[in-house]
Amino acid sequence: MPGFELFGAEERKEVNDVLETGILMRYGFDGPRKGIWKAKELEHAITERFGCKHAHLTSSGTAALTTAMSALGIGMGDEVIMPSFTFVASFEAVLSVGAIPVLVDIDDTLTLDPAAVEAAITPKTKCVMPVHMCGSMADLGALLNICNKHSLILLEDACQSIGGTYEGKHLGTIGHAGTFSFDFVKMITCGEGGVVMTNDIDVHTKCDGYTDHGHDHLGVDRGADLHPFIGYNFRISELHAAVGLAQIRKLDQFLVMQRKNNQLLRSHLEQIPEISFRRVPDPAGDSGSFLSWFLPTEAQTKAVVDAMKAQGVLAGNFYWYDNNWHYIRKWQHLQNATTLQPIGEAQRTALLSLAQQDFSKSDGIMSRCVSTAISLVWTEEQIHAKGEQMKAIIRSVI
Numbered sequence: 001m002p003g004f005e006l007f008g009a010e011e012r013k014e015v016n017d018v019l020e021t022g023i024l025m026r027y028g029f030d031g032p033r034k035g036i037w038k039a040k041e042l043e044h045a046i047t048e049r050f051g052c053k054h055a056h057l058t059s060s061g062t063a064a065l066t067t068a069m070s071a072l073g074i075g076m077g078d079e080v081i082m083p084s085f086t087f088v089a090s091f092e093a094v095l096s097v098g099a100i101p102v103l104v105d106i107d108d109t110l111t112l113d114p115a116a117v118e119a120a121i122t123p124k125t126k127c128v129m130p131v132h133m134c135g136s137m138a139d140l141g142a143l144l145n146i147c148n149k150h151s152l153i154l155l156e157d158a159c160q161s162i163g164g165t166y167e168g169k170h171l172g173t174i175g176h177a178g179t180f181s182f183d184f185v186k187m188i189t190c191g192e193g194g195v196v197m198t199n200d201i202d203v204h205t206k207c208d209g210y211t212d213h214g215h216d217h218l219g220v221d222r223g224a225d226l227h228p229f230i231g232y233n234f235r236i237s238e239l240h241a242a243v244g245l246a247q248i249r250k251l252d253q254f255l256v257m258q259r260k261n262n263q264l265l266r267s268h269l270e271q272i273p274e275i276s277f278r279r280v281p282d283p284a285g286d287s288g289s290f291l292s293w294f295l296p297t298e299a300q301t302k303a304v305v306d307a308m309k310a311q312g313v314l315a316g317n318f319y320w321y322d323n324n325w326h327y328i329r330k331w332q333h334l335q336n337a338t339t340l341q342p343i344g345e346a347q348r349t350a351l352l353s354l355a356q357q358d359f360s361k362s363d364g365i366m367s368r369c370v371s372t373a374i375s376l377v378w379t380e381e382q383i384h385a386k387g388e389q390m391k392a393i394i395r396s397v398i
C-alpha cells in the first residue's frame with residue numbers, strides 16, 4: 001500500500017520548488033511565492049483524479065474527519081454509527097466534535113454490516129460513517145439506501161482506500177463528504193496530511209474556513225479576512241502538499257503494481273480450499289492494498305499466526321483481532337472513557353456501555369481474519385516465495 005516505498009526524485013523536485021521560495025505556508029505571500037501554490041495544485045489534482053467537485057487539504061486524515069463532521073453540522077449529542085473494526089482515528093474524530101460514536105458489527109466485507117447499522121438507528125442518529133478498510137469498500141449501495149430512508153448523513157472514511165471505486169465512482173466521493181489520509185503509510189503520502197472531498201459547495205466553504213481559524217479567504221489581505229464562524233488550525237503546509245503532488249501523479253502506476261501483486265499472491269492462497277477471502281461488494285473497485293483472508297476457525301488462525309511469527313514471516317501480515325489499534329477488543333481506553341479532560345455525560349455513558357455490548361458477530365469474523373499488506377516493490381520471485389511459504393505454514397496447521 002504505501003507510497004513511501006517509491007519515494008524519489010519527483011517528490012524532491014516538488015519540495016525543492018517550495019524550498020527555493022521559502023514560502024512554506026499555503027496562504028498569502030503572493031509576491032514572494034512566485035506562483036508556487038502546491039496545496040492549491042494538489043487540491044485541483046484531487047478533484048480531477050477522483051471526480052469530485054471540491055477538495056480541501058488538512059494536516060492529517062484525523063483532522064479531515066473532524067473538519068468534515070463540523071462542516072456537516074455533526075456535534076454535541078449527535079450519534080454517529082461506525083464500525084467496530086477501523087483505525088482509532090475514526091472515533092477520535094467523532095469524540096472531538098462532541099458527538100457519540102455508536103459502534104456496530106462488521107460483516108465479511110470487513111466493513112459496516114448494513115443490518116447492524118439499521119438496528120442501531122435512534123432519533124439521535126445523525127450520520128453513518130462507513131470505513132473502507134484495507135483498500136476495499138463497504139457495501140455502499142445498502143448503506144446509501146439506509147441513509148436515504150432515514151435522512152442520515154453518509155460520511156466516508158476512505159483514508160485507507162485511495163484509488164478504490166464503487167460502481168465506477170471513487171471511494172470518498174460518494175457520500176455527503178469523504179476523507180483520505182496521506183500519512184506516511186497510506187497509498188499515497190504527504191508525510192502527514194489529509195483531504196475532505198465533497199460535491200457540496202457549502203460543505204466545502206465551511207471546511208476551507210474551519211481548517212484556518214474561520215478565515216473567509218475572501219479578501220486579498222489575510223489580516224483583513226472576516227471570521228464567519230469559529231475554526232481551528234488544521235492547515236497542511238506547502239512542503240507536505242508538494243510531496244503529495246508528486247505522489248498523486250504516481251497513483252495509477254501504484255494501483256497497477258498493487259493489483260498485480262495482490263492477484264499473484266492470491267493465486268497461491270486460492271490453492272488451499274479451506275481459505276476464503278473477504279467479500280468485496282464491487283470486485284473491480286478493490287484497490288488491492290491488502291489481501292484479506294479467513295481460515296475456518298479462530299484456533300487455526302491463531303496457530304497460523306504463531307507459526308508465521310516463529311518462522312519470522314509475520315511482517316506484513318496483520319492479525320487485527322490481537323492488534324491494539326484497529327479493533328474494539330483492544331480499545332480499553334475507549335471502553336473506559338479514559339480522557340485527559342472531562343467529557344460530556346452522554347459521551348461518557350455511551351463509551352462505558354461498550355464493554356457490555358455484544359460484538360460476537362465481529363469477533364467471529366476478525367478472529368479468523370489475516371490481512372496481508374501488498375508491497376509495491378515485491379518482485380515476482382519474492383511473491384512466489386512468499387506464497388509458497390504461507391501455503392506451507394497454513395497446510396501444516398490445518
Ligand SMILES: *Cc1c(COP(=O)(O)O)cnc(C)c1O
Binds near residue numbers: 061086
Ligand atoms: C490512517 C487512518 C485515519 C487517519 O489518518 P491520519 O492521517 O493518520 O490522521 C483515519 N481512518 C482510517 C481508517 C485510517 O486508516
